[in-house]
Amino acid sequence: MRGRWNGPPTGRAVRLAGALLAAGALLAPLGPGAAAARDGEGDEGPRPIDFAIVVDQSASLSQADLDREVEAAATIAQAEISERSRATVIGFGSAEREGQTAARQVCEPTVLDAAGRQHVGTCAQELARPDRDVIGPGTDFPAALNQALEQLGDGVPETTPRVIFLLTDGRLDVSGSVNYGPPDERQANGREALRDALADAREQRVQVWPLAFGTDIDHDALRAMAAGGYVEGCADLPDATPRARLVDDAEDLLDALQRTFAAARCARYEAGSSGTPPVDLTVTIPPIATDGSITVSKRDADVVVTYYDPDGVRVPLQGAEDGSTFEVSGRDRPVEALRVTDPKPGTWRVHLEPGDGGPAGEASVGAVWQGRLLTSVVVDPPSPRPGQAVTVETRLQTRDGVVIDDPGVLAELSGSARLAVEGSEPTTVALRDDGGGADARAGDLVFSGSLAVPDGASGDFTVTSTLAAPGVVGDARPFHGVLVEGAPSVVAGVTVLDDRVNPGGSVSGTVAVTNDDDRPHSLRLAVRGREAAEGLRVRPESVRVEPGAGTTVPFTVEVGEEVPLGRVGGSVAVLDEDDGGRVLHEVHLDVTVTAPPSWWDRHAWAVAAGSAAALLCAASTVLAAHLRRRRRDPTGLVIELHHGGRKDTQAVRGVRDGVFRFVVEHPPAGPPTLAVARAGAAGGYALWRGAGGSVRLRPAGGRKRTLRLGERCPLDHDAELVVRDAGPPRRATVPSGAPGRRHDINDF
Known part of the structure; x- marks a missing residue:
């Protein structure tokens, strides 16, 4: 009878028993660097995760399969980009006789600093030689998941994401496990226990990412396993939602697991080349990456690895050089990795030399990277009335405060804004950059949306916006404000001149203020939403407005010598110091810092x-x-390629000799696209500015044409080319009730 079976200990039951040992457990170390997981929570760096690698050791795996599993497990531990993350490694099979256990921890929860990654690379090797007196030959998924759930989340902050990566070659098999009842009921009881384990995972907010290889796979069960745990990912992106990944054999496991791992932690994986040492392998890291790990699967621990950046410079294995920091691990293991903060973009060369142990096997290289960007948020009006709509504008910038303005870098970007008001249900809106709704201009990488303040609301409110793309994570930066009743007594409008400036220069702006209050107000001008705000200073910093008066005050934004080149991020805001620092108006900066003249x-x-x-x-x-x-020089122009209702864009930059060269590529499937012509490549188009605001276009081997900005130029394959200037800056307007007319910042 099914009722005779009480089942193996579930996650809930084990947690109750474990509570009796809590005091002693808290005194036990979590592994190398464990304190860092608690003490470093406020430090800069990629967001840490707490993850378990659960590896199938059932009898159906060959020794080669086990070796590939070990290699994959060691690789993702080495590839993790945060030194505050924590990894646990568990092997599992089944418990079919006395003395056997279905799941066994081979690497205790270990913080992945340099010492921790080295430790995991060593202890994971135990998985390759399972002791059948300890691990049975079956496949007990419930026991494996429960073992992982017991480790995850213990001793780390509540907000740390928790993930299980499950590697297996088959399907649930507890037919020989006496803990699951009579033989004819064991499989059914095992499925029930698996549902309970997944319910525990969902309750504990633990994601499950199954990765299966081979031919005898229960596809539906693995997909249900991914959907049965916690399904909210690290970002609101399809790639970040747990799903089962299936590969043909263990040889494909390493690449598949690195892609799965990157997706689960909102990073990207870039596969590099492979070859047999001595050999030079390559892997590319994009410009948007702020953190990354170059992983090298050497197969032979004696292989010696040397790393060269895109400029051909040999980089150190530890320490800082030329704006990047480096930390290697696994030098004496079959898998090693070089963790790089602020890596140079481009193609990295990895040189491998065989060691003293003789000929080496085939090696491969890859890179896991993430672009951690900052958001700059402007809310208008910043102090709305109940029932009033507010517009949220968000854009991304680097950690140095430079605005990201290349659409190709932020492909697939999406975002949302959330309005939370005391006493009301939060509301959310998708942010868009298509020129529709609240978005003023399509394709300018300023993502906008409109939210309505609930009628009858009062008190404080918070707007939180998030932007993310595959491999790109923007911080969730809140805007805090206060709702007002009726027309505010003090209103202000800020305008900032769109300009180009050298480091050490300044740009101009004005603030128009009306004070209908019966007392004077002191206003403060400030740069906000920029990590490198110390490089920008507003002069004057304060404005005093007498009661019943209106005035327009000029100001300058001074750009320090240390401000990096590019579009300046952040915003300029005017705040009422006599009203609790309430924001009266705020506009994005639209200033480009250029190199000083030669x-x-x-x-x-x-x-x-x-x-x-x-x-x-x-x-x-x-x-x-x-x-x-x-x-x-055509720098600042944007080229558009129109075909079949679709549009591709290419910003003009990196111009040499006053001419920009580009090509139109025609892939076998999909619409044509624009790309920068490679140096020395034949064919393509040349573009430069002509007289009177026109542009000149010359196809390879063709005649020059003069085009007006915005004019459509027919090409082959029913495509059309349009050249535009970067466009007028976004409007910085005086809000309703403020003195003066609406200004476009080009008016100055």
């Missing part, structure tokens, strides 16, 4: 004036050519 740009006139006649002629020729190239 020596020739600054002294060409002196060279020309002081030269002899012959030299004057030559210098004039050089100068004219230089100025001609600058007039032709």
Whole structure:
């Protein structure tokens, strides 16, 4: 009878028993670096995760399969990009006779600093030689999951994501496990126990990512396993939702597990090349990456690895150099990794030399990376009335405060904004960049949405916006404000001139203020939403407005010498210091920091004036050519390719000799796309600026054409090309009730 079977200990039961041992357990170390998981919570760096690698050791696996599982488990532990993350490694089979256990922890929960990654790389090797006196030959998924659930979350912050990666070659098999009741009921009881374990995972907010290889796989059961645990991912992205991944054999396991691991922690995996040492392998890291690990599967621990950055410079194995920091682990293990903070973008070269142990097997290289970006949020109006709609504008910037303005870098970006008001249910809206709804302009990478304040609401409110893309994580930066009743007594509007400035320069703006209160107000101007705000300063910092008065005050934003080149992130806000620091108005900065002029740009006139006649002629020729190239320089233009209702864009940058060269690629499937022409490549198009605001376009081997900005130019394959300027800056408007008219910041 089914009622005779009480089942193996479930996660809930084990937790109750474990509570009796809690005091002693808290005194036990969690493994190398365990304190870092608690003490480092507020440090900078990628968000840590707490994960378990659960590895099938059943009798159906060959020794080669076990070796590949061990290699994969060691690799993702080495590849983890946060030194505050924690990993546990568990092997499982079944318990079919006295002395056997269905699941066994081979690596205790270990914080993955350098010492911790080295430790996991060593202890995971125990998985390759299962002791059949300890681990039975079956496949007991419930026992494996319960063992992992007991370890995850213990001693780490409540907000830390928890993930189980389950590696298996088959399906549930507890037919020989006496703990599951009579033989004819064991499989059914095992399925019931698996449902209970998944319910525990869901309750504890633990994701389950199954990864299966081979031919005897219960696909439906594995998919149900992924869906049965906690399904909310690290971001609101399809790739971040747990799912089962199936591969043909163990040889594909390493690549599949690294992709699964990257998806689960909102990172990306980039596969590199493979070969037999001695060999140079390569892997590419994109410009958006802020943290990454280059993993090398050597197969032979004696293989010696050397790393070279995209400039061909050999990088250190530990320490900092040229703006990046490095930390290697696994040098004496079959898998090693180089963790890099702020890696140089481009193609990295990894050189492998065989060791003293003789010929080495085939090795491979890959990279797990993540782009951690900051959000800059503007809410208008910043102090709304009940029932009023507020517009949320969000854009992404680097940790140095430079705005991300390349659409290709942020492909598949999505986001949302959430409005929380005291006493009301929160509301959420998707943020968009298609020029519809509250979004002012399509494709400018400012994501916008509109939210309505509930009628009758009062008190404080918070708007939290998030942006994310595969491999890209934006911080969830809140905007805190206060609801007002009726028209505010003090209103203000900020405008900032769209401009280009060198480090050490400044840009101008104005703040228009009306004070209908019966007392004076002191207002403060500040740069907000920028980590590197110390490089920007507003002068004057304060404005005093007398009662019943209205005034317009000019100000400047000074750009420090240390501010990096590119579009400046953050915003300029005016706050009422006599009203609790309430934000009156705020606008995004739209300023581009450019390199200072060269020596020739600054002294060409002196060279020309002081030269002899012959030299004057030559210098004039050089100068004219230089100025001609600058007039032709198409930097700042955007090329659009239209085909079948779809549009691809390419921003013009990195121009040499005043001409931008690009190609139109026609993939076998899908619409044509734009790409920058490689150096020395034949074919393609050349683009430069012409006279009177026009542009000149020359196809390879064709005749030059003069185009107006915005004019459609027919191409082959029913495609059309349009060239536009970067466009007018977004409007920085004076809110309703403030003095002055609506201004576009191009008006100045």
